[in-house]
Amino acid sequence: MTEALILLGMFLMIAIGVPIAVSILASALVGVWLLNGHLGFLNAALSLYDGATSFPLIAIPLFILAGALMNTGGISTRLIGFVSALIGFVRGGLAMVNVGVSLFFAEISGSAVADVAATGSVLIPAMKKKGYSPRFAAALTSSSASLAIIIPPSIPMILYGALSDTSIVRLFVAGIVPGLIGAFLLMALSYYFAVRYDLPREEGFSLCRLWQATREASWALILPVIILGGIFGGIVTATEGAGLAVLSALIIGLFIYRELNFGRLYHALLDGVNQTAVVMLLVAASAVLGLYLTETELPQRLAAGITDITTNKFLVLMIINVFLLFVGMVLHGAAAIILTVPIFMPLVHEIGIDPIQFGILITLNIALGQQTPPVASVLITACSIARTDVWSTTKTNLPFIAVLVLVLLLVTYVPAVPLWLVGVFYGP
Structure with a gap:
């Protein structure tokens, strides 16, 4: 029942316009905390880092x-x-x-x-x-x-x-x-x-x-x-x-x-960084969600x-x-x-x-x-x-x-x- 509420809360946050990566990470952190207390945040931090590297x-x-x-x-x-x-x-x-x-x-x-x-x-x-x-x-x-x-x-x-x-x-x-x-x-x-x-x-x-x-x-x-x-x-x-x-x-x-030219190269790099930031933040957040799903x-x-x-x-x-x-x-x-x-x-x-x-x-x-x-x-x-x-x-x-x-x-x-x-x- 708790897992269903966590996932429902995540989708509700997405529905009201909260960024998807933030919704995933916030829901996963709440779940990890409910399972393991504040010590769960230590594993969550490691998963967040490993997920993006x-x-x-x-x-x-x-x-x-x-x-x-x-x-x-x-x-x-x-x-x-x-x-x-x-x-x-x-x-x-x-x-x-x-x-x-x-x-x-x-x-x-x-x-x-x-x-x-x-x-x-x-x-x-x-x-x-x-x-x-x-x-x-x-x-x-x-x-x-x-x-x-x-x-x-x-x-x-x-x-x-x-x-x-x-x-x-x-x-x-x-x-x-x-x-x-x-x-x-x-x-x-x-x-x-x-x-x-x-x-x-x-x-x-x-x-x-x-x-x-x-x-x-x-x-x-x-x-x-x-x-x-x-x-x-x-x-x-x-x-x-x-x-x-x-x-x-x-x-x-x-x-x-x-x-x-260097002007176009700058804009290409900027565009690449913006798209990458969105995807990799999602990937890192998903690692914490994966940790929670594994434990449950x-x-x-x-x-x-x-x-x-x-x-x-x-x-x-x-x-x-x-x-x-x-x-x-x-x-x-x-x-x-x-x-x-x-x-x-x-x-x-x-x-x-x-x-x-x-x-x-x-x-x-x-x-x-x-x-x-x-x-x-x-x-x-x-x-x-x-x-x-x-x-x-x-x-x-x-x-x-x-x-x-x-x-x-x-x-x-x-x-x-x-x-x-x-x-x-x-x-x-």
């Missing part, structure tokens, strides 16, 4: 900074030019360019918010100019950006891997197939709408234009090869790969494209309660998906992962769900949460760029959300979708 989590601020450097260093605009020259000639090609650029950008930044802020600021005005409705432009940009966090590297995967003690590199590999399936479906849906509403083509296909765009974007295209090749090849860890991403983006922006054995009791109802793996996954969908609608992605992973991991192990599959499942639920109000952080960012209403854009976004749901169902009920490539790389 885990080596794998260093990748998060580094990938955030890499995304900021890409946005200000001319890398994102050259990626847009390359993808536009490659596939922009088909009907509705600019919509497909939107999806393709999101995949490329996410392969370096790992952040949906960074993706939509960088690519949306260029693509949404261009789509509006070509006759796409602002709602359609915002909806597609938002959904493709959220889908892109399934493609490695992914900040939600890093966070989940650190909290669940699961291989981050294997999570990255597991996200490739679901991400590509989702991208193909988004492009197919975009083509359907393009034909139905007679949306325009871009310039006709030109080998000369493609060659020029490839030359201009060559350094930007090398980045994913360096980062993911190093990680998957076992040359660097995910954290070291994040550092490599920052260094590469810095060198390309400063010395090759020469668009990253709430996750184990929850697992036992669900298994008393059913031990069918597919029904359990359905229950978890419904719960995660609700949590994603009211909490930001990092907070949702932090709150749910410690609660569900004992159940995942008891039922026999593969932790890699579960990590992709959680990441997709986070992607859905980024599209569903009231929080909908990525959708709101896209709407602010397009200058359109969130709720009307949500209606336009429903077919694209359906694509995310379909990919989620595939990951949930066809384990081979996320796990096949992991088996190819690492064996059964």
Whole structure:
């Protein structure tokens, strides 16, 4: 009963506007004090420090900074030019360019918010100019950006891997197939709408234009090869790969494209610090909440309660998906992962769900949460760029959300979708 009141108090604080990290930490500290008195604060302080200094989590601020450097260093605009020259000639090609650029950008930044802020600021005005409705432009940009966090590297995967003690590199590999399936479906849906509403083509296909765009974007295209090749090849860890991403983006922006002057570098660093502070404060607070949950054995009791109802793996996954969908609608992605992973991991192990599959499942639920109000952080960012209403854009976004749901169902009920490539790389 006490645990329920603690969690209820936490959600009430969040509902009235108290910062999420403060709500989590305050509730956890009250719980620790009720269990152990003032001595519990000593363990809480150690957990707070350890939670923010885990080596794998260093990748998060580094990938955030890499995304900021890409946005200000001319890398994102050259990626847009390359993808536009490659596939922009088909009907509705600019919509497909939107999806393709999101995949490329996410392969370096790992952040949906960074993706939509960088690519949306260029693509949404261009789509509006070509006759796409602002709602359609915002909806597609938002959904493709959220889908892109399934493609490695992914900040939600890093966070989940650190909290669940699961291989981050294997999570990255597991996200490739679901991400590509989702991208193909988004492009197919975009083509359907393009034909139905007679949306325009871009310039006709030109080998000369493609060659020029490839030359201009060559350094930007090398980045994913360096980062993911190093990680998957076992040359660097995910954290070291994040550092490599920052260094590469810095060198390309400063010395090759020469668009990253010191003024822009300052703003990129400031943006990276602000985003990192929010995430890492949440991570540190979650460690104290994890300490409290461990001492009360709430996750184990929850697992036992669900298994008393059913031990069918597919029904359990359905229950978890419904719960995660609700949590994603009211909490930001990092907070949702932090709150749910410690609660569900004992159940995942008891039922026999593969932790890699579960990590992709959680990441997709986070992607859905980024599209569903009231929080909908990525959708709101896209709407602010397009200058359109969130709720009307949500209606336009429903077919694209359906694509995310379909990919989620595939990951949930066809384990081979996320796990096949992991088996190819690492064996059964």
